[in-house]
Amino acid sequence: MLDDHLRQTARPLRDLLELIAASVYFAPEAHARYDSLGLTYSPAYFASRGGSLGQVRGEVVAAAFGVFKPSVVKAAIDEAWAKVDVVTILDARLEGQRAFLGRAFAGSGITDGHVGAALDALARLVPFASYEGRALCSGLHGLGYPGDPVGDLWRAADILREHRGDSHIIAWTSHGLGPVDATLLTELWWRIPLGSYVKTRGYDDDDVAAAIEGLRGRGLIDGDAFTPAGEALRAEVEVCTDLMERPIVEAIDDPEALFATLTPLAEAVLAAKGYPVDPRSMTRP
Amino acid sequence: MPVVPTDQRSSTARRLAGLVEPLAGQVYFSPECHRGYAALGFAPSRMKAGAVELPDGPAYFTSRGSVMGQVHGEVVAAAFAVFNPAVVVPAVAYGWSLTDAATICAARDAGATAQLVRLLGPEPAGIDRALTLVRRMTEPLRPEGKPLYAGLRALGFPGTPMGDLWRGLDLLREFRGDAHTAAWTAVGVDAVEIGLLTELFIGLPLRSYIRTRAWSNDDLDAATERLVGRGWLNEEHTGFSAAGRAARAAIEDATDAQMAPAVDALDGDVDELFGLLASWGAAVRDGGGYLAGGADDLARPASPA
Numbered sequence: 001m002l003d004d005h006l007r008q009t010a011r012p013l014r015d016l017l018e019l020i021a022a023s024v025y026f027a028p029e030a031h032a033r034y035d036s037l038g039l040t041y042s043p044a045y046f047a048s049r050g051g052s053l054g055q056v057r058g059e060v061v062a063a064a065f066g067v068f069k070p071s072v073v074k075a076a077i078d079e080a081w082a083k084v085d086v087v088t089i090l091d092a093r094l095e096g097q098r099a100f101l102g103r104a105f106a107g108s109g110i111t112d113g114h115v116g117a118a119l120d121a122l123a124r125l126v127p128f129a130s131y132e133g134r135a136l137c138s139g140l141h142g143l144g145y146p147g148d149p150v151g152d153l154w155r156a157a158d159i160l161r162e163h164r165g166d167s168h169i170i171a172w173t174s175h176g177l178g179p180v181d182a183t184l185l186t187e188l189w190w191r192i193p194l195g196s197y198v199k200t201r202g203y204d205d206d207d208v209a210a211a212i213e214g215l216r217g218r219g220l221i222d223g224d225a226f227t228p229a230g231e232a233l234r235a236e237v238e239v240c241t242d243l244m245e246r247p248i249v250e251a252i253d254d255p256e257a258l259f260a261t262l263t264p265l266a267e268a269v270l271a272a273k274g275y276p277v278d279p280r281s282m283t284r285p
Numbered sequence: 286m287p288v289v290p291t292d293q294r295s296s297t298a299r300r301l302a303g304l305v306e307p308l309a310g311q312v313y314f315s316p317e318c319h320r321g322y323a324a325l326g327f328a329p330s331r332m333k334a335g336a337v338e339l340p341d342g343p344a345y346f347t348s349r350g351s352v353m354g355q356v357h358g359e360v361v362a363a364a365f366a367v368f369n370p371a372v373v374v375p376a377v378a379y380g381w382s383l384t385d386a387a388t389i390c391a392a393r394d395a396g397a398t399a400q401l402v403r404l405l406g407p408e409p410a411g412i413d414r415a416l417t418l419v420r421r422m423t424e425p426l427r428p429e430g431k432p433l434y435a436g437l438r439a440l441g442f443p444g445t446p447m448g449d450l451w452r453g454l455d456l457l458r459e460f461r462g463d464a465h466t467a468a469w470t471a472v473g474v475d476a477v478e479i480g481l482l483t484e485l486f487i488g489l490p491l492r493s494y495i496r497t498r499a500w501s502n503d504d505l506d507a508a509t510e511r512l513v514g515r516g517w518l519n520e521e522h523t524g525f526s527a528a529g530r531a532a533r534a535a536i537e538d539a540t541d542a543q544m545a546p547a548v549d550a551l552d553g554d555v556d557e558l559f560g561l562l563a564s565w566g567a568a569v570r571d572g573g574g575y576l577a578g579g580a581d582d583l584a585r586p587a588s589p590a
């Protein structure tokens with residue numbers, strides 16, 4: 001069944017890319033560089049990730065990230081652009097992640113040959129990452145490859161990660177969900193308590209309480225758990241996201257071989273404490 | 286629960302799009318805009334569709350993209366979504382070699398407002414009421430996943446009656462555009478495919494309007510094959526299959542559905558606003574400010590200016 005193949009390839013790929021690409025948001029080597037630029041976590045996060053779009057206003061970063069409270073994003077971006085320009089923070093991001101991944105890979109005995117093989121495997125998928133409606137993915141494309149194996153590997157992984165992220169926003173907005181709704185349903189999808197993660201997106205108690213009431217009113221949650229309709233809707237959003245990965249998945253000749261190449265890199269990131277949780281433990285297959 | 290029944294809401298959303306188009310889309314045909322961009326170093330308008338002056342390509346991509354800020358061409362291509370990036374990316378790079386986002390964005394607002402003032406007067410009767418209603422509609426529209434709309438929102442309202450009307454209508458136009466991109470990408474359709482499906486949906490011959498999107502014959506051939514593979518074209522590959530017609534209709538319905546907060550906010554004032562927009566839109570068309578027939582005019586060969 002093609003759709004099973006799609007899901008069973010797209011979701012494990014997502015989890016592996018998440019560790020390789022998004023470890024930049026936890027890497028001490030990156031944070032040290034942001035710190036020396038005078039940036040605390042929040043301005044550094046929004047400007048370093050949003051910088052792939054260019055030196056844009058916070059409202060545009062908020063639109064592209066999708067799930068964060070726009071007023072929080074705007075304040076963070078305003079603070080960041082008052083202190084640094086986009087070229088400076090993108091350089092810090094690249095150097096920091098290059099240093100982190102270099103340390104993580106060395107610590108797990110990953111060879112240069114292995115990095116080269118992973119780069120080849122991911123770089124051949126990048127041209128299949130569709131640009132339409134995908135702002136962050138396309139912005140990263142516009143930055144080009146940095147030119148060193150670890151930097152290039154990270155860039156390819158980040159492009160593919162943001163492709164799914166951009167697609168996911170399209171999926172939940174076009175299913176009539178707002179950012180707080182989508183995050184609350186994702187908490188239940190991950191089987192973590194309702195309201196436990198959404199605060200990291202900048203929303204306050206009132207925002208969350210209003211969204212929970214709305215989801216209850218729509219029959220999507222009952223108490224603090226999914227209703228069958230709510231679980232089905234959240235599953236549909238993930239299937240819709242998988243569907244938008246189809247061109248990339250179809251370009252993968254041998255998914256098991258790809259996973260075998262990427263898994264040691266992802267586990268090296270975990271071993272170096274480069275990501276707070278193993279995403280593979282939270283995914284629904 | 287929807288304030289307005291779904292069918293009626295869809296029909297209202299679609300009528301709204303048609304009424305907004307000449308008043309907001311006129312920015313791409315405004316001689317005042319063309320002159321403003323030429324003053325920044327862009328080429329002037331060189332082609333006409335009837336009496337209407339068509340835009341210079343790099344000026345078009347850079348000026349519309351500038352509402353998001355100083356973004357890479359790749360981001361413009363992603364947000365506009367239907368154009369060949371191989372054309373968009375160098376056009377925007379060239380644009381940023383001539384000007385910056387704040388400068389061309391200001392020229393865009395000035396030129397759009399100037400054409401509306403020239404054709405409608407600075408404060409046509411009813412503009413205050415129209416502004417109230419348009420702002421009521423834009424207020425509840427969310428920015429998430431809508432980069433052009435979000436960029437426009439961040440610009441704020443300019444503060445003159447016609448400037449504010451222009452901004453409000455451009456917000457409605459770009460929100461629907463962003464929503465439409467979400468609707469077709471969400472069902473796994475790509476830029477070339479949606480171009481071909483839309484030609485059939487609005488009753489144009491295949492490979493007419495899509496030429497304005499800069500795709501090659503090979504691109505069009507490959508997309509046609511993909512649509513045939515999905516069972517969306519007829520046996521002769523000249524029109525929809527029943528499944529293709531339904532799929533394209535569903536994309537438009539999904540676009541309409543995202544306009545629900547705006548339509549619901551208009552509530553009982555649809556006829557009042559639509560009457561004003563219709564009369565102003567007709568005046569803009571009569572004055573050569575927007576394509577007489579609509580976007581389909583671009584499906585026909587243009588003439589030198």
